[in-house]
Amino acid sequence: MANQAFVPNFRTPANNVPFPQLLRPKEPSLFESLGQNIKDALFPEKLPPLKLTSRPVAVRDIWERKDRKRSAGTSLAIHSAVIAALIVGSIWGGKKVQQMKKDSVTLVAPDVSEYMPMTKPGPTMGGGGGGGDVSKIQAPKGHLPKVALTPQITPPAIVIKNDNPKLTAEPTIMAPTNIKLPDNNMPVVGNPMTKVVGPASNGTGVGGGIGEGGGGGLGVGTGRGLGPGQGMGFGGGVYKVGGGIGAPKPISTPDPEYSEEARKAKYQGVVVLWLIVDQNGNPKQIKVERPLGMGLDQKAIEAVRKWKFEPATKDGQPVAVQINVEVNFRLY
DSSP: OTTOOOOOOOSOSSSOOOOOOOSSOOOOOHHHHHHHHHHHHHSOOOOOOOOOOOOOOOOOOTTOOOOHHHHHHHHHHHHHHHHHHHHHHHHHHHHHHHHHHHHHOOOOOOOOGGGSOOOOOOOOOBBOEEOBOOOSSOOOOOBOOEEESSOOSSOOOSSOSOSSOSSOOOOEEEOOTTSOOOOOOOSSBOOTTOOOOOSOOOOBOBSBSEESSBSSSEEEEEEESBSSSEESSBSBSOEESOSSBOOOEEEEOOOOOOOHHHHHTTOOEEEEEEEEEOTTSOEEEEEEEEOOOTTHHHHHHHHHTTOEEEOEEETTEEEOEEEEEEEEEOOO
8 A cells, every 4th residue: 555646537437528627728729829810810800889988188288388587587586585584584693692692601801910920019109297387377389308218317497597506417308219209490498299489487387397297397297208198208198018118016015905895795806906106106096997896996996005016117217107906805
C-alpha cells in the first residue's frame, strides 16, 4: 500500500460525459481562428445604430483673448496694498519696540571715583580776620598790607597812633601766600573788600587791625586774617581738618552728667555735636548735629563747653577749625 497516489476519475461510468473545464476556456485552433477572421472581413456583422444621449456643454476657450490692462491694474493694486501694509507694520512695530525699550531700560552711571587718578589738592581756603580801634566811622577802601604766614608782630593800621615805636616791624595779616586775595591799586592801606570811601579810620572793630571785627586782622571776621571767618587766612568760615590742617587734640574731656528723665528710663545713646575749636583750643558755637533727646542733648553741650583742646595748626600756626565730636551716655 505504500507509495501509492490517488488519481481522481473525472468520468463517471454511468454516462461518459466529459468534466467541464472551469479554470481555462478552450482556445480555438489555428484553422478555426483563420476562418473566423476571413468571415469577419468578407461578411461583417451589422450592428444597430448608435444612439447618443449626451448633450454638448459650452466651455471657455483657453486661447481666448483677455483684457491685459485690467489684469495688470488688478495685480498692481494688490502688490501696492501688500507693500503698504508691510511699511506700516514696520513703522508701527519699530515705535512699539522703542517705546518698550524706553520704559524698561534705566541707565545708571557707575561710581568711578575709586578709579580716578589721584591729584594734588589745592590750597585750603578758610578763616578770616578783622579789627579796628572802636572808631566812630568805618575803615575806608584801600590796598592790602603785606600777607605772610609768619607770626604777626604788628597789625595793619590806617591811622598810626604811635609815630615813634621802640620796635619797628612791617604790618602784616596772616594768610597763605599762594592764594590770590582781593586787592586793588589804591595808594593807601585799607580794606579792599569795602565800598566805603571817606576819611582815614581804622574802623569800628576792636583789638587792633582794620575793619569791623576783632583780633588784629582786616575785615569783619575775628582773627589775624582777611574777611569773614575766624583765626587767620581767607575764605570765610573756619578751616576744616585735612589738606594741611592738623586736627585739634583733646586735653581735658570731663564726662557728661545724666538727666533724671533719661536715668529713670535707663536711656542710653550718643549725641553728635558740631563746634569750632578756636586758635586757643577753646570750644565755641556748639550745636547739636544728631540729637538723642530726654534732656541729654543739653547735658552734652554743657560737658563739651568744659573741654580743652590743643588747637589745630596750619603751617605750624594755630588756627580755628570746625569738628564733630561724639558724647556717649552709658549706664554702667
